[in-house]
Amino acid sequence: MTGPTTNGPTANGPARVASAVVIGAGLAGLTAAEGLAARGVEVTVLEARPRVGGRTHGIEVAPGAWIDAGAAYLGAKHTELLALIKDLDLATTPTTMLGASRFALSPTTEADADGELATRDGRFPPLNAVALGDLFDRLAELTAQVDPEAPWLTPDAERLDALTAAEWAEQELDHPDARLFFPLFLGEMMAADPADVSVLHMAFYLRSGGGLRYLNAFEGGAQEDRVAGGAHLLCERLAARLTDRRPGSVRLGEPVRSVVQDGEGVTVHTEAGGVYRAEVAVVALPPLLAESLDLRPVRPAPRAGERTGRGCAVKVNLVYPAPVWRAHGLSGWSVNARGPLLSTVDDSPADAPDGSRVGVLTGFVTGAEAHRYAALGPEEQRAAAVEQAASLFPMLPEPIGFHRTDWVNEPYSKGCYAALFGPGDWSRLGPALTAPHGRVHWAGTETSTEFFGLLEGAIRSGHRVVTEILDAEG
């Protein structure tokens, strides 16, 4: 792919970095690894799981039909991701959103507040539009106010970083419909319970992802498309390229225990007793995992604090013989005030080569509801999801498949979509978010102030690290 490697001193400067160990084979780590390898660096990728992909994960729900159990969506602003999709000979598939949405938000009668929630169809939730508009106005103001490159330098950052989104809602939102909708919205946008994030992080996240409207929208927004065949293919193809260049360069089932650096390089020790030596290391792990690495000498700035939380998402994929809701004029999209499925979307894969098409209803269990649901046994989880889907969409037959992916308790992710920055985190972690620690560099979607928490952010962080290692001055 590129010319021969030059490892010795160049005409312009010191010796180029010739070898690197990348810790974490998610999209950020693999992007960094492939970027370095393409420029002649000898790269070894160490991955704890028996698979690559990190927070992307594909499940084959029917022969040839794959769905995303993790990160899935993209839009036109995700330029690096679109370029990677093209480069890897992959394609996008539009998210289908034809037909009416269903809303189960308000009790059937006042007297029956704890009973069944009335299900309504339409384009808009049956809530006070002016109250929701006020909520979005306030969120838009906060979003406009935040410093997108350095949130900790935002005017009034100290106050906004100390306050949780739950406290903010308590103070600012008067209308019951705004109070009802706000946690649902935050759950959907960032898999957060309002008590878990600072107002500064909420505002930053919305800004980083392209703004309230972009982040929320399917058509014309951040959920416009999916990767055809599943987003995990991005990682599988990057890993295949790395392995083609140098067989054995992507090592699975190798949890890393410690990273020790000295004057000449880094030594990475794995749990299984493996020892890898290179000139630099790239830690491409979510903040909570990066923080738990034994790093010597000890780094000056933490990667996560006591209030840094796990993104609270359990993703449920219900598989049916066909997307039967479509024939009833329904989109499969729903928003629900009660769990476990706080929202659903139609994630049916494209037609299989034989023309058959299964129907996939994906449910999102987010925020505080994710903890409750994750604590149930497998049978209870299945029953609760199937029952709720059937009450939203009574035309549904028995599902032919049920998959649930509990990202909250996934030991090698510790949450999804992304880490939740709690009170004080941006002030403490922000200034050193990307600063290399000697020979150790940091990648991962949480190190990208652009599209933080998204696939696009992961890729951008990988590119940044390549530039840091190979193009940095001095």
Add this chain to the structure above:
Amino acid sequence: MSSVDTTPADTDGLVTIFRRVLETDDVAADSDFFLLGGDSLIATRVLSAVARNYGVELSFEDFVLAPTPAGLVELIAAAR
């Protein structure tokens, strides 16, 4: 809201609201909010601005039937 109740709703005022919420200057009196890329989320921001500026609470269903600055002026007048 009584202090703003008497403010007459004019097309220019609604055009200004559309421009702010849609983040585009390309708005005329008969521009359709949804054809300009508006969606149901930001439509609520038009309705909250209408309530603040003119003291009239319109529903999302009202808005869908008259999604233009001129159409909203008529709805606001009729609601008073």
